[in-house]
Amino acid sequence: MHERKLGEVVLRVEGISLSFGAMRVLNNISFDVRQGEIRSIIGPNGAGKSSMLNVINGVYHPQQGTITYRGVTRDQMKVHHAAAQGIARTFQNIALFKGMSTLDNIMTGRNLKIKSNMLQQAIYWGKAQKEEIEHRKKVEEIIDFLEIQAIRKTPVGKLPYGMQKRVELGRALAAEPELLLLDEPMAGMNVEEKEDMCRFVLDINDEFGTTIVLIEHDMGVVMDLSDRVVVLDYGLQLADGPPDEVRANQAVIDAYLGVSN
Amino acid sequence: MLYREAGEFKSTYRADQAILTIRQDRWFMWALLVVAFLVIPLVSSEYWLGTIMLPFLILALAALGLNVLTGYAGQLSLGTGGFMATGAFAAYKLATAFPELHILVVILMSGGITAGVGLLFGIPSLRIKGFYLAVATLASQFFLIWMFNKFGWFTNYSSSGVISAPPMSLFGDNFVTGPYATPEAKYLFTLTLVVLFALMTKNLVRSNIGREWMAVRDMDIAAEIIGIKMLPTKLKAFGYSSFLCGIAGALWAFVYTGSVEPLAFDVNRSFQILFMIIIGGLGSIMGAFLGAAFIVLLPIFLSNAPHWFGLNIAVDMISHIEFMVFGALIIFFLIVEPHGLARLWQLLKEKLRLWPFPY
């Protein structure tokens, strides 16, 4: 990979703590994400990685800490704020709209960009149709980008797992996000599918300049893709830095060795 | 088997996004419309038009409304009857208070009023979901019927609680309500409205709002995360659904029966409409029509069938048997095809498209 310069900080979480009842899921987590980088969050199962993403896009509301996104500091993010401000995400357990086709799923990802009102859509003439066509074109570009032409009109429920992951990525991309949160995009994939997904992640970052926060299990993938890595373990932040640095960190080594024991 | 699709390619998105993309389907639809608009009024008896086609069309419209809410937006509702009643009484009040209003205006406005009421009862849907919501919609059903029964204002203080539609004409003396209206006029008027609203509904469900509804239905949390706002989306479903149900109610009271009491829209009406969309198919425009046809025709079949076999069964017995058959059919359909007649239709179509292959 060619040399890259990290941009401005777009997202900063500071001192985030989150608990459910008596269970502490995140404990005083702080890190930042810079414009245009691929930022990974790693850690063993139950480390709180997904919860961290849920905090960033407002599904969970932390008890302590602040989230600063694009210069605005909040105690907690709200889901619709996150979406409206260009934060999109995929899910660890696929969260597609099962009753719809690939095309419609990705079209739904563009809902925030559609301006025609209900009456116009009911008449389906003029603005509404023009918009449908305009957005269809964008969606087709995404379909082309993710190489899922052959499944365009297939109901997503009928697709194999790897394809569903791709469609979900497509739905997130449809929002033209500035910050893309990927929750284990390669989990459960075979080698070939993983390679494809890696290529897509890099291409998204590269072609669209999208900042990416990534959770991933596969250490090889993480180290190859990421500019910087945060390591979590049971809600605690173990390390933060470039892949090489993190790899050499004693606490990280211990935690991972601990896992393999 | 009937399909010949090779060479039917789309070179514009407009063509690709059309409602019926296959030529044969378009022919079929046009043929159906020709039959509905020309053949049926010409060949049908008054009985058929007045007592079968009219309720079929009107109930199909109500089912369409419920299907938007339940089938597309995933919000289970048991309050359809209440909304139909609202439409009926709104139309009555409008027509009697402002006799100069045109019938179309009356009907559309009563739909609008019902939509408002629907919005009101849809507000809890933001916080409550699933069965809790279904029960909440029952509340609206009971409340609305009680209200129309209780307050004489709604019936212009008629002693019987029955409202009667004044004669109204579309233009000149083409009456569509009241004693001067011919069954043909009533039928064509209703048919036109129902076809237009079906088209409108189809347009909605294939547009952004329709996708938002289905997204909320399939996975609300994911829908929210991609930016779909829950309350407006659900309220639009409630509003539009009640709009259609209101119009159906107005048509029922004005065009079909001519006079009606609130009991015509009791909770059994709600269930009847719900059955239509279960049997017809949740989340399908076609399903609303198929289900309505089925539910309208079944009792007629059941009450006539014993005669064909030379049996004489008491009327109340027949109504009990009807209950049983309904119940059994519902269960049968849910087991055999939870997505209803529309899915069967679709499967048949798929089979024909792939013929002679099985897949």
Added chain:
Amino acid sequence: MSSSPDQRKASGTAELNTFPKLLQHHARVRGNKVAMREKDLGIWQAWSWQQVLDEVRALACGLAALGFKSGDKLAIIGDNRPALYMSMAAAQCLGGIPVPLYQDSVTKEMAFVLDNADVHYAIVEDQEQVDKLLEIREENRSIRHILYDDPRGMRHYDFPFLDSIENARKQGREYDKAHPGFFDEKADSVRGEDIAIMLYTSGTTGNPKGVVLTYDNVIITARNGIIREGLTENEEVLAYLPMAWVGDNLFSYAQSYVAGFTVNCPESGATILTDLREIGPTYYFAPPRVYENMLTQVMIRMEDASKIKQRLFHYFMALAKRVGTRILDGKDVSLSEKLLYQLGNFLVFGPLRDVLGLNRIRLAYTAGEAIGPEIFDFYRSLGINIKQLYGQTEGMVFICVQPDGEVYADTVGTPAIDVEVKIDDNGEVLYRGPGVFHSYYKNPESTAKTKTEDGWVYTGDAGFFAENGHLKIIDRAKDVGKLQDGTMFAPKYIENKLKFFSFIKEAVAFGDQRENTCIFINIDLDAVGNWAERRNLAYSGYIDLASQDEVYDLVQECVDKVNEDLSQDPLLSNSQIRRFLVLHKELDADDGELTRTRKVRRSFIAERYAPLVEALYSDVPECHIETQVKFEDGRTGMLSADVKIREARQFTPMAKAS
């Protein structure tokens, strides 16, 4: 050939003798008619002839701005894309020579062609091809400019010699403005005898050779084909075979430019079948294996159909087999069968054609290899007018074509318009005609060896004319041997005949310089396994299955049928199969028994299984053999088996006297 009205018309438009002129002609005459389509972004994007001309003009001027001159070669690498076809035309408009390359060739092969053809300019599809060219360029600096179609992933490629077609067109439009008249003058100055294109043949041995074809070669041949088949400007074709292959160049480029019909490019390799169905071509070419795969798919899918459907299908297919081809060929069929066929057409044939996307086909060709008669007849009986042709790159495809109404599974038809065909004393087929190539590029030696002074070309194929005047191709000439009694032995011909049976996967024929023909057979594990299951025949694997008597019976039936066939043929009746065996292992490329393209390596096999060959030519009923095999994980092991040998039934030859 008598001069038909069509031909007179053809000579009347003789001035349209180059692609630049044809392109301008169509833009003038049918400017708004669709020339090309490509499924892209979900719909079929279309280019009218006028738009094609505009883009070609812009690109040609852009190339000129980059220094591309008359006589320069332009390498074209990628899947079938309108932009690449237009690049071809753009080069031709400047008097340049397009050199399409196989898009899946590895760098080494590509490097050879680029070097051999003196290519300085290349237009490629995407990043993948650019990467290959960049790698080649490390060693061979002769490539001066590369243009690419798809900008994906190219953001960080910062080379002065690399740009997008889009940009080249943009510059071209400016260049065009600055040099008015440049394009028209260049395009008009191209003459019929100029070189139109260079196509590299993938020689089975040695390096590929660049076949140089002139405009006259290409256009006259294309036009003759159009006239003979009555093709019009309303045809639709699907361009899905490699652009570097002469057939694609003829069907998807030359004939389209001559007749003015529409060429459709599929969305991607994965969607070809869907795209085929959407477009529903009227004119179609596919090699036999495509038809074969399609038929296999049909049969597999039908196996899962309900019993009623299956019975319906088989009933009507049997009917079609009886009368379908006869109806297609316009022969007499009883009225009741005709009506029944129409019913079948509604219930089975029509839907089947439609699902396969072949419903609108007026003319389909197949060539390149022998096609199984079953397969061939299947499609014809469905009412699809599929015909065989015989051709070569060196002759711009058309040498022989089956005329309408005279279609036989085992011949390749009569000579094409203006083509003469003769058989030399060794049985090799020679031809002469307008399509005969100019030369092999920079290879006068090979040119002289292949093409005689007076324009006859050696095909390298052995064949003969059957009584009906149709050419019958037997084998590669060099493979054809002689039995000890001196009669012809054509191993591939016999092997192919056997392989047409679905139960037989591979066959290896021995007989050259021997007294008779003997055969190794590989059964098709899927087909025979399936067959065995239906008969409740237990088996543990290939070896077990191959040695069962029931399977031998099955194979014997096939062998006997082949012998019966051979006996009908006066030239080949002596090479009836005497003895055969079913080989205990599947022939495998990993063991060197097959080439990577799955052709049998006869001599290698003969050596490796020498004891078996010996046993075939003795009269032992069984032979023990041990073979070393390579497993998938790379280990080697020994495989031993007792292989049974069977005698085949012999048929008395047809009366030789006639």
Added chain:
Amino acid sequence: MRIEKEVIYIFLATLFLMVAIPWSVGQLSKDIFFEWPFFFEVAIGGLLAGVMYSLVALGFVLIFKASGVFNFAQGAMVLFSALTLVGLNERGLPMWLAIIVTLAVMLLLAIVIERVVLRSLVNQEHIILFMATIGITYFLDGFGQTLWGSEVKILDLGIPNSPGLYFDGRILINDFDLVAALIAGILVISLALFFQYTRIGRALRAVADDHQAALSVGIPLKHIWVIVWAVAGIVALVAGIMWGSKLGVQFSLALIALKALPVLILGGFTSVPGAIVGGLIIGAGEKLAEVFVAPLIGGGIEDWFAYMLALAFLVFRPQGLFGEKIIERV
């Protein structure tokens, strides 16, 4: 059981409003008669009726807890059991035998429902199962009336149905209500104990949380379903006897199921205590509103008031008073 503070607050607020609203209406309006003994009389009458609501609601909760099915047919089961009982009794069976036979019929019904409906729909979405129970409702309503006729039947168990005076004759309470509430109360308590302390009861609770866990208890899922539906059938029979002897056995019995729905959403679908508390609140609230508020708006509010009351609760507790909080996971 841990009770959340929120629940206690809501509960106290409800109590306060139940007292405060009638009182203040009584002060403000001349048409409304308010006096403390009368208030208590109404409230107690309401609570006793509420126990009956609880009883029907309990049937729902049992099935919902154990199989996730929202059993709309509970009301139909009430009607069906009562019809069967009366029908058998009318045809000459002594009451005790009729009860036993009816119990057997309800068990048989549970088995048939499991075989025909539940087993076929085992992996379907909840809403599909819900609709299937609507189908069962229609079938049972039709079936019961086809078998036993649709005229109103009298069910007399000999329970005194006369008003009695209590608390120095200042409060009037119907003895029948008292007895019925007592029986219902005993049934509710014994069911709660059954759930809490028996092996089957624990299995039933486990199955609601996790089918796999239930299997490890060693009871096949289909047995569990039969058991809960049979228990729900027994509950329905008791409710049928109570309501039937009070109102006569007729079609309207099926409608009392609809009354149990607000109880459910108020108490929470999965909570036995919720069904009890919800029933009491609805019962008392409804009676109080009917007596002290309804006359102001035209009366006849019993059709919908319970629903509106429950809806009001939902706004504060979308999962019902004792329902399990839904945590969305992504």
